Amino acid sequence: MAEEASSNADAVLELVPAVQYYRPSYAREWVWRMRLDPHDNCIIQTMCDGTLRSLDIATGQLLWSYNQVPFNPCPHLEYSNGFIVYNVGRNGLTVCERVNRRCFNVCGTFAANPNMKAFRLHYPILATATRDDRWEEFDLAAQQTQCRHPLLLPQNSSFLPDITYIEFDEAYAFVTTTTFEGISAYNRATGKRVWSLLEHVEKFGAPRTFATDDTIPCRERHSLQLRRLREIEAPAYFQQKELRNPALARSWFAVHVDQETGTLVFAGEKGILLVPKYKDVFAQCPSTGTLYFYCFPFDGATGLSERANLTSSSMEYSQLAVKGGRVAVVCGLFVLLDLCVRTLCTNEEKTYASFAVYEWSDASYAQEHLPEKVNQFNKCSSIALDSAGVYVVTKQALHREIHVDLTAFPIWYQAKCKSRGSTMVTGFHFDGHAKAPSMVHRSVFSLPEPEPLVVHERQSAALSVAFSNGQEGDEQVYEGEEEGDESALSDELDTEDWAPDDEGRGYIW
Structure with a gap:
């Protein structure tokens, strides 16, 4: 060496x-997804029981914890420039805006799309891919859909691949699938496929x-x-x-x-x-x-x-x-x-x-x-x-x-x-x-009890076109979950823990 x-x-x-x-x-808790917030120096997590939480990177202190209602296991998480997006069930998306380390606004929830398979956030663009092979981009700042394109698979595909992950930069969109043939790159402006792994290997x-x-x-x-x-x-x-x-x-x-x-x-x-x-x-x-x-x-x-x-x-x-x-x-x-x-x-x-x-x-x-x-x-x-x-x-x-x-x-x-x-x-x-x-x-086995989390739920007129299930309301204060002896928990909680398994991977990436 x-x-x-x-x-x-x-x-x-x-x-x-x-x-x-x-x-x-x-x-009894399992961490599922996490993203880093470099501005506030914290780790934002989703848990397998659907909880959304934030930890200080330097100290590990729990900054806030937010329990979703209704219960939603194993939510995927995206974070960019102060905006948090996580899925509600298998279909809907909730968008939140961070105000500071201990406060964020729940902006609203995208209407459920039974075909949605993956989503990715690079603010202000929220991109989604669907099971029927469509690429959509929504501009969170302008609050409008920016583009919709079909994702065309390479010709002579032996069988239909399933989308597993998406990514994009300033010019291209990238897709990974369950098969070799579906890995492709697309022009975001036109939707035209500019490269596929299969065709590249055949050529080079x-x-x-x-x-x-x-x-x-x-x-x-x-x-x-x-x-x-x-x-x-x-x-x-x-x-x-x-x-x-x-x-x-x-x-x-x-x-x-x-x-x-x-x-x-x-x-x-x-x-x-x-x-x-x-x-x-x-x-x-x-x-x-x-x-x-x-x-x-x-x-x-x-x-x-x-x-x-x-x-x-x-x-x-x-x-x-x-x-x-x-x-x-x-x-x-x-x-x-x-x-x-x-x-x-x-x-x-x-x-x-x-x-x-x-x-x-x-x-x-x-x-x-x-x-x-x-x-x-x-x-x-x-x-x-x-x-x-x-x-x-x-x-x-x-x-x-x-x-x-x-x-x-x-x-x-x-x-x-x-x-x-x-x-x-x-x-x-x-x-x-x-x-x-x-x-x-x-020195201790659990995180310190957090200060109260402040969540503002708001809904603007412009958002109402693209979002659903969001309503104007009074400010709601969510107290952090109290720490306690695990032995005091009910048998029902012990037997209904949500652990990551192969089936859990079927949720939106």
Whole structure:
């Protein structure tokens, strides 16, 4: 690894973050989605029981908690420039405007659309995609629909793909689907498809494919460690003769744009696809036709290993976040790609990969007192990234957490965490370059009681055309949920907990 790092002055052997845990109030709660608010330095979350809440990034303090009525499990969440959007049930969307850290306005709710599959917010544009393959954009500032376009699939599609995620920039809209054939980019102004992965591979060939070796990162330290890469043959589903073979279809779950490097990033069932200088690729420039694919360990490894077992046994949906030349992904393992650093491959040809791969070590596995192995990243439902760190939804595994005193947690809380698989947010904080880990102690087992949350429900005449179910009303004050002993909760609450499962993933992304 030292030889690899010496090939590039910017390469770092390992990144050592300070780890911080943001726990829910009770062991029976599960974090579902989260977004970062850089202006107010807080994490906005939705819980599996439908609760919307906000935490201070620096202290972990609960700023406010808002319980939806009616009950809506596992809502997806979007945040941009002070506006919060989350889905009501499977069809409607509620739009809120943040006033300050402890107050927001509920602007209204979009009329339910039974065909809506995905939505994405970059203020002022709220984009949605439907099951009948239509793209719609609504301007929140102008309070009017901006455009509607059909999403045309590539010709000769073997079967109809289902939309899993959408993204857009100033000129293009991007769509991922449950099949290889549906991954496409569209011109937002005209709705014309300008690129599809299937057509690109048919024209330029399979992407250059890389995988890490099958060794386990050093367990002596809690860190993101630089991995050795080797170039391998592209998977079968990228080969020309198998492109339209439905038996080899692979699902794709997310797409984001890295503005710093001009790279389009797709997260799939088996790996990460990178489209460098994607705007030139859309213009069909032959010199920029090469794509890059990073295989997850269980797909690129020649044999099934301990790490391959960890990955393949995790929930199948990859979670992706992209910002500032870095790609954070959870695929059963926590992996960080640096798009600004090249790494020397271990092949005899001494080729270079256009990116570096860091993998989180399993240092706590080396502790002999552990009763069992627990993959904290299994069933991760969300990930977020900013210039200061990475935030991942993980299991509460108290005996595996760094610098956590188990005696600070009641026995019933430990038992609930273990039996229910309760999730929380784990923050991996960086300050410029890698730094030594700082001690993070949790003196109490629950978050402090928040100050009252003020919610203003309002409805303007202009909004009434596009919104429904919103009414003018008096100011409503929602008190924060009171903390209490988990043992005092009723059996009914214990037996009706909403935990993330495969069915929960059917909700709007």
